[in-house]
Amino acid sequence: DWNVQLSASASQGDRILSIPSNIILSGTRIMRELNGCDGYQDAVSYIRQRNFEDELDQFFLWIKILHEFEKGETSIWYPWIQSLPRQFDMALYYDPVEMECLPPYAWSLAKLQQLHLEVFSVALGLMPSIVKEETRNDSNLLRWALAVVFTRCWGHENHEAGETCHIAPLGDMLNHADKATTVLQYDDEDNCNIILKSDVEAGHPLSLCYGGTTNP
Numbered sequence: 001d002w003n004v005q006l007s008a009s010a011s012q013g014d015r016i017l018s019i020p021s022n023i024i025l026s027g028t029r030i031m032r033e034l035n036g037c038d039g040y041q042d043a044v045s046y047i048r049q050r051n052f053e054d055e056l057d058q059f060f061l062w063i064k065i066l067h068e069f070e071k072g073e074t075s076i077w078y079p080w081i082q083s084l085p086r087q088f089d090m091a092l093y094y095d096p097v098e099m100e101c102l103p104p105y106a107w108s109l110a111k112l113q114q115l116h117l118e119v120f121s122v123a124l125g126l127m128p129s130i131v132k133e134e135t136r137n138d139s140n141l142l143r144w145a146l147a148v149v150f151t152r153c154w155g156h157e158n159h160e161a162g163e164t165c166h167i168a169p170l171g172d173m174l175n176h177a178d179k180a181t182t183v184l185q186y187d188d189e190d191n192c193n194i195i196l197k198s199d200v201e202a203g204h205p206l207s208l209c210y211g212g213t214t215n216p
Contacts, residue, residue, distance in 0.1 A: 003205040004173045017194040019168045027057025028164035030064050039127035050119045057165035065145040066131045080169040088147040168192045177207035
């Protein structure tokens with residue numbers, strides 16, 4: 001498995017990673033940046049009509065991932081993008097036979113995930129200037145970028161924007177554990193700091209708690 005480990009031992013309360021706010025991908029910030037672009041209002045209206053208004057942050061994170069992927073080595077996020085998996089074991093990758101094998105509640109959750117991709121793809125088509133036509137027609141790339149968002153974004157009470165979904169590169173590499181070794185803290189400038197909850201020896205995997213494992 002892939003994980004993040006300490007290269008040297010550290011103590012409870014130590015800040016072992018600080019992610020500057022300017023490299024954190026914020027859904028709300030991206031919305032502000034793109035507001036006014038050709039087709040922006042049409043795309044937002046379509047997502048709201050399909051009852052996905054609560055996922056607007058995820059939609060704009062998805063667009064940002066696609067846009068930065070297109071830029072290649074000129075993107076400041078290029079090293080992070082290159083480090084990401086190229087395939088994910090999640091419902092976006094299930095075929096119809098696999099879907100039919102799921103029990104009803106799991107099926108509904110998996111179908112909702114796939115519906116995100118359908119709705120977001122239509123909305124993206126309403127904003128033709130954001131990414132290239134080649135990107136918009138690449139179903140594998142669209143699915144991969146959404147998997148990145150689904151597996152790597154978390155909620156944060158931003159000082160400027162209120163609650164927002166964002167991705168903190170490198171922080172997103174910490175795996176889940178019920179008894180996590182780290183906790184997230186944000187300073188007044190919305191930099192994301194990862195703090196140790198207990199003493200950790202060198203080589204020990206670092207982890208975050210994503211939430212209760214009994215919550216689907």
